[in-house]
Amino acid sequence: MALSVAMLVSAMPAKAAEASPPWHGVWRGTIGKSEVQACLQYKDYGDAGAYYYLRHLAIIGLGELAAKGGASSPALWTEAPDSDKAASGPLWYLTTITRDHLQGTWTGGGKTLPLDLTRVVMAKPGADDDEDAPCGNMAFNLPRFSKPVITTRPAMLKGIAYTKVSVDVGKQFSDSAIASFQLHGTTPAITRVNVALYKDIPTSPDNAAYFQCAMAALAQNGMDGDSSSTTVPEVITRNWMVSRNDYADDCGGAHPNSGSNYQTWDLRKGIAINLYDWFTPLALKQTVNDPGTKDQYITVVFTPVFRKLIDDAYGRDDADCKEAEKEADFWTPHLTATGVDFVPDLPHVVTACTDDAIIPFAKLARYFTPMGRAQAAAFIGELRERH
Numbered sequence: 001m002a003l004s005v006a007m008l009v010s011a012m013p014a015k016a017a018e019a020s021p022p023w024h025g026v027w028r029g030t031i032g033k034s035e036v037q038a039c040l041q042y043k044d045y046g047d048a049g050a051y052y053y054l055r056h057l058a059i060i061g062l063g064e065l066a067a068k069g070g071a072s073s074p075a076l077w078t079e080a081p082d083s084d085k086a087a088s089g090p091l092w093y094l095t096t097i098t099r100d101h102l103q104g105t106w107t108g109g110g111k112t113l114p115l116d117l118t119r120v121v122m123a124k125p126g127a128d129d130d131e132d133a134p135c136g137n138m139a140f141n142l143p144r145f146s147k148p149v150i151t152t153r154p155a156m157l158k159g160i161a162y163t164k165v166s167v168d169v170g171k172q173f174s175d176s177a178i179a180s181f182q183l184h185g186t187t188p189a190i191t192r193v194n195v196a197l198y199k200d201i202p203t204s205p206d207n208a209a210y211f212q213c214a215m216a217a218l219a220q221n222g223m224d225g226d227s228s229s230t231t232v233p234e235v236i237t238r239n240w241m242v243s244r245n246d247y248a249d250d251c252g253g254a255h256p257n258s259g260s261n262y263q264t265w266d267l268r269k270g271i272a273i274n275l276y277d278w279f280t281p282l283a284l285k286q287t288v289n290d291p292g293t294k295d296q297y298i299t300v301v302f303t304p305v306f307r308k309l310i311d312d313a314y315g316r317d318d319a320d321c322k323e324a325e326k327e328a329d330f331w332t333p334h335l336t337a338t339g340v341d342f343v344p345d346l347p348h349v350v351t352a353c354t355d356d357a358i359i360p361f362a363k364l365a366r367y368f369t370p371m372g373r374a375q376a377a378a379f380i381g382e383l384r385e386r387h
Helices: 005-011 138-144 188-197 209-221 304-313 319-327 348-353 361-367 370-385
Strands: 025-031 034-041 048-053 060-064 075-078 091-097 101-108 111-120 149-157 160-168 178-183 226-236 240-250 257-266 271-273 284-289 297-302 331-335 339-344 358-360
Touching: 025 101, 034 060, 034 111, 034 138, 138 209, 149 226, 160 226, 178 188, 209 226, 209 240, 240 331, 240 370, 257 331, 257 339, 257 348, 297 304, 304 358, 319 348, 339 361, 358 361, 361 370
Parallel strands: 178 226
Antiparallel strands: 025 034, 025 111, 034 048, 048 060, 060 075, 075 091, 091 101, 101 111, 149 160, 160 178, 226 240, 240 257, 257 271, 284 297, 331 339, 339 358
16 A cells, blocks of 8 residues: 555545445454454444454454445544554555455554455344444354353352352453352252352353443444453351352443442242341331332332431441432342441442441341341351351
């Protein structure tokens, strides 16, 4: 290519308003002798694309430097779309653009290689997929999925044996990780708990959260996403367990998400319990929303006197976090060795203020129902058995 990159960009015509340019879609072919899979997608707010070499499956982002145009217009794409050095590449220069065929050159690191791609028919999008986002389509993404490798190893928590479960999702998803655990035992109740604990372990593209997250991010901006989930036991007794799930994901939204949630389990019944059921109206009022539907959820309003107990127990003293805590309207309770821990659900901008508000059992006694007092006493008794 005799023309400089700057001359090529300046020579491009202004972007035309075309709903589906011929390069929009999923493609497979070669760069030099290496097999690649690519997606290029037209977006009103900025064209995006991505590709990967079939030998290693890691995403490389693309951004268009040239104009949208007709079949005869060249297109210039960069592998550094969000960099101030985007025009330095590596670069794709497409010289042949038809509905079924792309040809051109790849230039980077002092090398120029031929680029030849053929259109791949897109898969029918799912109910939540963007049908106009080739980079989020299964036709582009499915070759990246490899069967997860699941390993187990024995572990102990204060004398109680359990099994750790770890998942290797593949080096192409290096920023994603999944881990959980399994309890020992074969009773129907323990089996139910283990099934629930195993639900985040992926077995196919359809139930692999990290894979679905990657597809969502690619559909949004042509960049890879990541999703991690680690579930560990905090407390295990004969009849009770508390588990903590730490999660983090970046799936193309306005900002990444991260946090922790807890569940308290009744191992006699094999279910996660709602600790708010232990409390009387002196402490709180529960409301069931959308009852009987898949969207059913519970909202809780604390009485002023009980909310003050939570506010006083909150572990942060800095003014900004105290203010954020006072505005929190959703709390997740779980059992600890010393009392009930109420953890606030805070907005993303003040996530760092998330901290424990542990209220000792002795202070909670007058707010418990008879069932709540009996359950709390049983839990405390089993903790003492371990010492």
